[in-house]
Amino acid sequence: MQLYGTSKITENGELSIGGCPVSQLTETYGTPLYVYDEDFIREQMRAYKRPFERAHLPHRIAYACKAFCTIGMCQLADSEGLWLDIVSEGELYTAIRAGIHPSHMCMNGNNKSDHELRYAVEVGVGLIVVDNFYEIDLLASILHEQNRSMDILLRVAPGVEAHTHEFISTGQQDSKFGFDLKSGQVQQAVKQVKEHKELQLVGLHSHIGSQIFDVEGFRLAAHRLAEQYAWLLQNYELHLHVLNLGGGLGVRYTEEDTPTPIETLTEELIAVTKEAFLTHGMDLPLLMLEPGRSIVAQAGTTLYTVGSRKEIPHVRTYVAVDGGMTDNPRLALYGAKYEAALAMRMHEQPTESIAIAGKCCESGDMLIWDAPLPQSHPGDLLAITCTGAYNYSMASHYNRIPNPAAILVKDGTARTIVKRETVEDLCRFDVRLE
Numbered sequence: 276m277q278l279y280g281t282s283k284i285t286e287n288g289e290l291s292i293g294g295c296p297v298s299q300l301t302e303t304y305g306t307p308l309y310v311y312d313e314d315f316i317r318e319q320m321r322a323y324k325r326p327f328e329r330a331h332l333p334h335r336i337a338y339a340c341k342a343f344c345t346i347g348m349c350q351l352a353d354s355e356g357l358w359l360d361i362v363s364e365g366e367l368y369t370a371i372r373a374g375i376h377p378s379h380m381c382m383n384g385n386n387k388s389d390h391e392l393r394y395a396v397e398v399g400v401g402l403i404v405v406d407n408f409y410e411i412d413l414l415a416s417i418l419h420e421q422n423r424s425m426d427i428l429l430r431v432a433p434g435v436e437a438h439t440h441e442f443i444s445t446g447q448q449d450s451k452f453g454f455d456l457k458s459g460q461v462q463q464a465v466k467q468v469k470e471h472k473e474l475q476l477v478g479l480h481s482h483i484g485s486q487i488f489d490v491e492g493f494r495l496a497a498h499r500l501a502e503q504y505a506w507l508l509q510n511y512e513l514h515l516h517v518l519n520l521g522g523g524l525g526v527r528y529t530e531e532d533t534p535t536p537i538e539t540l541t542e543e544l545i546a547v548t549k550e551a552f553l554t555h556g557m558d559l560p561l562l563m564l565e566p567g568r569s570i571v572a573q574a575g576t577t578l579y580t581v582g583s584r585k586e587i588p589h590v591r592t593y594v595a596v597d598g599g600m601t602d603n604p605r606l607a608l609y610g611a612k613y614e615a616a617l618a619m620r621m622h623e624q625p626t627e628s629i630a631i632a633g634k635c636c637e638s639g640d641m642l643i644w645d646a647p648l649p650q651s652h653p654g655d656l657l658a659i660t661c662t663g664a665y666n667y668s669m670a671s672h673y674n675r676i677p678n679p680a681a682i683l684v685k686d687g688t689a690r691t692i693v694k695r696e697t698v699e700d701l702c703r704f705d706v707r708l709e
């Protein structure tokens with residue numbers, strides 16, 4: 276199993292994260308437990324900024340908090356000077372509760388409700404990424420009512436096929452997101468925006484997908500967008516000074532994944548975007564990025580306790596843990612692959628290949644199909660790495676399983692960022708029939 280960030284193996288073969296031996300963490304917080312490595316998260320955020328700072332380029336890095344959205348996580352992003360990319364009332368509310376200034380937020384979403392847009396306008400969200408024709412008029416009318424104006428970007432579907440799972444590919448022409456570039460919807464949208472003095476169009480936005488390993492898709496998107504910037508300048512005398520290329524940088528879940536490191540990819544992104552704009556004799560606009568997964572995925576490890584075992588001769592051995600698809604639905608949804616280790620016996624060699632199952636009443640409730648591990652016993656601690664993104668945020672209560680706690684570890688100290696749910700919490704909204 277590959278270790279990330281501050282994760283280490285102690286002399287007696289125990290996994291430690293952020294200077295905290297995992298047995299101490301689980302003794303205090305129980306299992307399943309999401310453990311987040313604070314230094315590593317901060318380092319990922321800084322890696323995005325360094326290339327811009329080195330080149331003295333204006334930039335905005337907005338953490339796409341959908342990857343892991345809690346008050347503490349929003350505070351971390353803010354403390355590193357990042358904006359937040361939010362997509363719903365809930366994310367906006369969380370960010371506000373975290374004390375983030377709304378002017379440092381960018382709001383995405385393909386079906387923002389009247390209520391959500393009103394909320395964003397009232398608090399003064401810095402930038403709204405308008406996704407469709409309906410939203411242009413809706414947002415304009417809300418702003419008009421309140422006698423306000425707002426900076427917006429237009430979300431563009433640039434017709435780029437990102438090489439990733441089809442469920443997380445978003446830049447292709449056949450997508451629910453954004454204005455279709457190929458059929459001229461972007462120019463049509465700009466025309467419609469120009470009819471509303473409340474909407475200040477400052478740039479375009481594209482997000483080609485998630486878990487992307489190289490710059491090629493971004494290069495194509497940058498070229499297609501630069502062409503639009505040039506066209507809009509020529510035909511409408513519209514000088515757009517912001518370009519948002521979205522998020523999407525991939526991470527290593529297993530050895531099959533070979534992502535470009537954040538700093539290198541960011542340098543490449545700057546270079547390809549510069550080149551694209553130069554082709555049209557234009558300067559690089561203020562570049563905005565919205566990374567989610569690459570900030571938090573590898574900084575997260577989930578700790579479980581091993582329970583039952585089922586050996587099917589000549590077929591497979593299942594070992595079940597005290598969590599599963601409720602805290603990590605990514606195998607069930609995308610066929611995602613992970614690595615695991617027995618967290619107290621990190622020095623031991625694997626002796627068998629097992630299937631790690633969850634505890635839900637569902638055959639698809641699996642975490643890993645073939646994990647090479649030493650023989651495990653009930654009560655052993657099992658660690659699955661790279662579970663920091665889209666795990667907690669997509670957790671469910673299936674089978675009325677409470678969500679685990681999440682903690683942040685650093686320099687030998689642990690802090691709770693999300694409390695463990697209780698079964699009482701699960702009944703909180705139920706109404707007893709009288």
Ligand SMILES: Cc1ncc(COP(=O)(O)O)c(C=O)c1O
Binds near residue numbers: 566
């Ligand atoms: C508009 C937008 N921005 C940013 C992100 C973050 O993507 P990722 O977590 O892959 O960096 C997403 C999710 O794919 C998105 O839809």
Ligand SMILES: N[C@@H](CCCC[NH3+])C(=O)O
Binds near residue numbers: 443
């Ligand atoms: N939920 C997806 C990522 C979606 C990206 C958001 N647009 C995943 O777990 O990989």
